[in-house]
Amino acid sequence: MRVSIYKSEIVAGDVKVSAVLTFEESFRFSDGASSAEVWFSWPASYFLPEREIWDPFVMIALPFAMVAGEDLSVEGSIDPVLYLNLLEVISIYHWYFPGKTREVEIKVKVDWSAKVGGANDRVGTFFSGGVDSLFNVADMKRLHKMGVASLVSDLWLVHGMDIRLSDSGLWETTLSELSDMASMEGLDVTPVRTNVREVQRGIIGWTDMGFGSILSAVSKLFSEIVPTALIGSYDLYKYCVPHASSPQLDPFWSCSRQVVRHYTSRVSRMDKIQAIHMNAPGLLSKVRVCWENTDGQYNCGVCEKCLRTQAQLYALGILDDVSSFEGFDLLGNLKGFRLNSSALGNGYTLRFWQEILDVALENSCSDLVRVLSPILKDANRRAHYAAFKRSVKTAIRSGLSH
Numbered sequence: 590m591r592v593s594i595y596k597s598e599i600v601a602g603d604v605k606v607s608a609v610l611t612f613e614e615s616f617r618f619s620d621g622a623s624s625a626e627v628w629f630s631w632p633a634s635y636f637l638p639e640r641e642i643w644d645p646f647v648m649i650a651l652p653f654a655m656v657a658g659e660d661l662s663v664e665g666s667i668d669p670v671l672y673l674n675l676l677e678v679i680s681i682y683h684w685y686f687p688g689k690t691r692e693v694e695i696k697v698k699v700d701w702s703a704k705v706g707g708a709n710d711r712v713g714t715f716f717s718g719g720v721d722s723l724f725n726v727a728d729m730k731r732l733h734k735m736g737v738a739s740l741v742s743d744l745w746l747v748h749g750m751d752i753r754l755s756d757s758g759l760w761e762t763t764l765s766e767l768s769d770m771a772s773m774e775g776l777d778v779t780p781v782r783t784n785v786r787e788v789q790r791g792i793i794g795w796t797d798m799g800f801g802s803i804l805s806a807v808s809k810l811f812s813e814i815v816p817t818a819l820i821g822s823y824d825l826y827k828y829c830v831p832h833a834s835s836p837q838l839d840p841f842w843s844c845s846r847q848v849v850r851h852y853t854s855r856v857s858r859m860d861k862i863q864a865i866h867m868n869a870p871g872l873l874s875k876v877r878v879c880w881e882n883t884d885g886q887y888n889c890g891v892c893e894k895c896l897r898t899q900a901q902l903y904a905l906g907i908l909d910d911v912s913s914f915e916g917f918d919l920l921g922n923l924k925g926f927r928l929n930s931s932a933l934g935n936g937y938t939l940r941f942w943q944e945i946l947d948v949a950l951e952n953s954c955s956d957l958v959r960v961l962s963p964i965l966k967d968a969n970r971r972a973h974y975a976a977f978k979r980s981v982k983t984a985i986r987s988g989l990s991h
């Protein structure tokens with residue numbers, strides 16, 4: 590779909606702005622035409638625009654483009670904040686109405702004149718070294734090449750979150766490894782220290798209102814110098830549940846000076862890894878995902894998250910490029926591995942493993958398929974049994990209450 594021929598005129602004291610939407614393939618408007626003019630009008634005494642306002646027409650064109658399954662190309666330019674928002678809108682519309690829509694691309698220039706720092710405006714992201722934070726750097730780099738977003742300029746690593754304030758050894762190792770990794774993209778890591786987690790302990794649950802409020806508070810410390818802050822996402826829109834950080838919650842940490850984004854539930858974990866590999870491959874070399882850190886190790890290699898990440902990398906054929914998992918015997922360590930009940934209880938861990946198996950099958954990664962299949966079979970059986978037990982309990986309870 591094309592959006593073109595912007596017009597602004599004054600008709601009988603009213604401003605009228607219009608543009609033409611055109612289907613470029615076989616889809617037609619209900620009158621059979623391939624083009625339609627859309628317009629808005631209001632009293633000229635209220636507001637007389639001095640520049641072309643393409644934004645509302647792109648917003649109107651988007652549902653048509655998605656229904657027709659046509660990419661959207663726009664003759665004019667739109668606001669850069671709106672551009673990033675529209676990427677999320679596309680994903681949400683498609684989640685809401687999967688049978689009626691296709692996910693489409695928007696080909697448009699952005700108008701940087703509204704942003705204080707223009708195309709070089711600073712963008713900060715939390716940088717734990719995990720897949721989500723690396724993806725943010727890689728994806729903004731991809732969008733920057735297209736001229737529609739600024740590069741990530743600021744990386745924040747917080748001491749006092751997953752690394753305790755008292756653990757200075759692990760902190761020093763992590764800071765040094767991540768600084769090395771960031772330097773491959775010409776970036777520095779800014780260390781931030783806080784005791785908030787210690788104060789929250791016993792009162793505020795880490796994954797309910799805990800870590801998300803800390804991340805957003807840290808971003809707010811720098812709102813005067815960094816007008817966009819990215820918080821890594823944890824799952825696709827359709828799977829998001831109440832959590833410390835979510836696409837429903839995080840945008841509301843925005844203020845007049847700073848837009849906060851949950852970046853981004855439109856991309857799955859496997860697709861994030863692939864995007865890093867394509868756009869900023871150096872960053873993957875020291876990926877850090879471990880929360881266990883047995884004996885102060887950067888990645889322990891054998892916990893559920895370490896195994897899962899190695900399996901993801903292996904299924905995509907890029908595990909050998911990652912030095913932070915060197916020396917671990919993934920296939921050997923997966924033999925006899927079982928997902929524990931807390932991993933089965935949260936829903937998304939099992940889904941991550943299922944996604945790995947699907948990709949391994951797709952990529953004919955038969956040795957991985959061989960070790961993963963029994964793990965998934967066992968996990969699915971136990972998850973079904975647990976769900977069945979829960980429903981029986983609920984039925985008995987509701988029977989007793991009648």
Ligand SMILES: [Zn+2]
Binds near residue numbers: 878880890
């Ligand atoms: Zn680990």
